[in-house]
Amino acid sequence: MAHGATKEFKVTWGMVIDLDKCTGCGACMTACQVENNIAPMVDASNKMRTLSWMLVFELSNKKSGAEAEVAYLPRPCMQCGNPACVPVCPVVATEKNEEGGIVSQIYPRCIGCRYCMAACPYHARYFNWEDPIFPKGMEKALSPSTSARPRGVVEKCNFCHTRFMEAKDKARQEGGNPEGLADGAYMPACAEICPTGAISFGDVKNKEHKVFDLAQGKDAFRLLEKLGLNPQVYYVSKREWVRKLGDNYAATGKPGAAKKHS
Amino acid sequence: MEEKKQCKGCGGALPFLIGFVAMLVVGWVVFPKVIYSQKTQPVRFSHKIHQEQGMECANCHAFRDDGSYAGLPKNEKCQECHADVVGSDPAEKVYVEQYAQKNKEVPWLVYQYQPDNVFFSHKAHESFECKECHLEVGKMDTPPVYYENRLSGYSKQTMKMWQCERCHAENGVSNACHVCHK
Numbered sequence: 001m002a003h004g005a006t007k008e009f010k011v012t013w014g015m016v017i018d019l020d021k022c023t024g025c026g027a028c029m030t031a032c033q034v035e036n037n038i039a040p041m042v043d044a045s046n047k048m049r050t051l052s053w054m055l056v057f058e059l060s061n062k063k064s065g066a067e068a069e070v071a072y073l074p075r076p077c078m079q080c081g082n083p084a085c086v087p088v089c090p091v092v093a094t095e096k097n098e099e100g101g102i103v104s105q106i107y108p109r110c111i112g113c114r115y116c117m118a119a120c121p122y123h124a125r126y127f128n129w130e131d132p133i134f135p136k137g138m139e140k141a142l143s144p145s146t147s148a149r150p151r152g153v154v155e156k157c158n159f160c161h162t163r164f165m166e167a168k169d170k171a172r173q174e175g176g177n178p179e180g181l182a183d184g185a186y187m188p189a190c191a192e193i194c195p196t197g198a199i200s201f202g203d204v205k206n207k208e209h210k211v212f213d214l215a216q217g218k219d220a221f222r223l224l225e226k227l228g229l230n231p232q233v234y235y236v237s238k239r240e241w242v243r244k245l246g247d248n249y250a251a252t253g254k255p256g257a258a259k260k261h262s
Numbered sequence: 263m264e265e266k267k268q269c270k271g272c273g274g275a276l277p278f279l280i281g282f283v284a285m286l287v288v289g290w291v292v293f294p295k296v297i298y299s300q301k302t303q304p305v306r307f308s309h310k311i312h313q314e315q316g317m318e319c320a321n322c323h324a325f326r327d328d329g330s331y332a333g334l335p336k337n338e339k340c341q342e343c344h345a346d347v348v349g350s351d352p353a354e355k356v357y358v359e360q361y362a363q364k365n366k367e368v369p370w371l372v373y374q375y376q377p378d379n380v381f382f383s384h385k386a387h388e389s390f391e392c393k394e395c396h397l398e399v400g401k402m403d404t405p406p407v408y409y410e411n412r413l414s415g416y417s418k419q420t421m422k423m424w425q426c427e428r429c430h431a432e433n434g435v436s437n438a439c440h441v442c443h444k
């Protein structure tokens with residue numbers, strides 16, 4: 001992939017997260033860990049070593065009293081159109097080449113150098129400091145959808161990619177078109193489980209998918225748009241202070257993506 | 263000088279050559295044999311006899327409604343015909359008495375099992391004939407020997423990544439990592 005260019009795909013899987021609907025319940029994080037065989041941490045209080053493909057952040061408007069407001073921001077991998085993590089990998093263990101635009105991560109190929117972690121501005125990548133330990137009995141409940149990762153490799157969200165493959169198989173079985181899945185045929189675990197329906201998922205280039213309009217809504221934005229990584233994850237909030245936080249650091253004084261900074 | 267004399271028998275081209283050839287034999291002939299253990303299937307299943315009854319591969323190896331592949335049939339399927347011994351083959355008796363009637367699934371050895379990080383879709387490859395990738399067991403009375411790599415635990419017959427990639431390249435199918443890996 002040419003450096004600095006966004007590769008175009010016919011289908012672009014994207015997520016639109018409504019931050020006004022998110023209650024911060026963390027169901028998406030749990031669903032993700034089950035779906036993707038993320039072992040419980042031995043010491044989850046050590047945030048340097050925890051591992052969470054989907055992570056909910058708490059945002060605050062920094063006001064007190066009656067004016068205080070919080071919002072919660074679930075952060076998967078943005079599957080950037082122009083990912084920072086891909087060109088830095090010395091062994092091509094991560095790439096953006098497949099139709100749909102999901103950035104892959106191939107664990108047996110990864111040498112654990114963590115260049116990609118340093119490159120990713122969204123902190124979406126995690127390093128396995130230890131071999132996963134599944135409490136007794138839990139190993140029987142492992143999901144066949146995702147391979148387990150050993151110590152020493154990097155991993156990240158892949159929009160529950162196996163669900164994409166399964167949706168294509170289902171379409172083939174039913175005589176449909178695996179290259180043009182219907183809205184809702186492919187849903188990552190987080191989008192499926194979210195009790196408030198804050199997470200929508202689909203092809204952002206397909207007018208028949210709900211996310212097509214959502215991603216273009218006037219309150220839609222992406223994180224750190226000015227960096228130009230062209231994320232495939234969009235956020236929506238009617239609250240201006242929330243939208244402003246979307247571009248909160250590396251502030252240059254110039255408005256990123258047409259949104260003015262205070 | 264004296265030391266050189268003492269070593270006369272152990273230096274020179276000949277012992278080197280003997281050692282070289284010996285190691286070649288070990289590397290090319292002995293090691294590839296030693297690395298694989300040989301296993302036989304728990305039941306001598308004859309695909310041939312089933313095919314001769316007019317059965318197709320898909321009669322037992324079928325897709326589920328969601329397009330996933332069920333792979334090997336379970337007792338439930340076999341028992342549609344073999345709840346009791348119906349033929350005269352001793353292998354059938356073994357199956358019926360030791361597995362079907364005891365409600366125990368047969369621990370078949372699968373020649374093509376892929377590592378955990380491979381996602382293979384049979385549905386996407388439906389247009390190919392089974393034997394293009396699988397051993398042509400349909401013509402066999404006795405299942406072939408199963409060679410298990412003693413180090414990796416994988417079957418020798420399983421398809422290698424270069425074979426998958428070559429076929430994808432030849433057919434103009436993407437070789438992006440995510441097409442096959444999970």
Ligand code: SF4
Nearest residue numbers: 077078080084085120
């Ligand atoms: S969010 Fe980070 S890990 Fe994901 S594609 Fe973008 S740069 Fe790579």
Ligand code: SF4
Nearest residue numbers: 089110111113114116
């Ligand atoms: S940690 Fe792995 S995926 Fe990341 S840059 Fe290094 S080799 Fe590539």
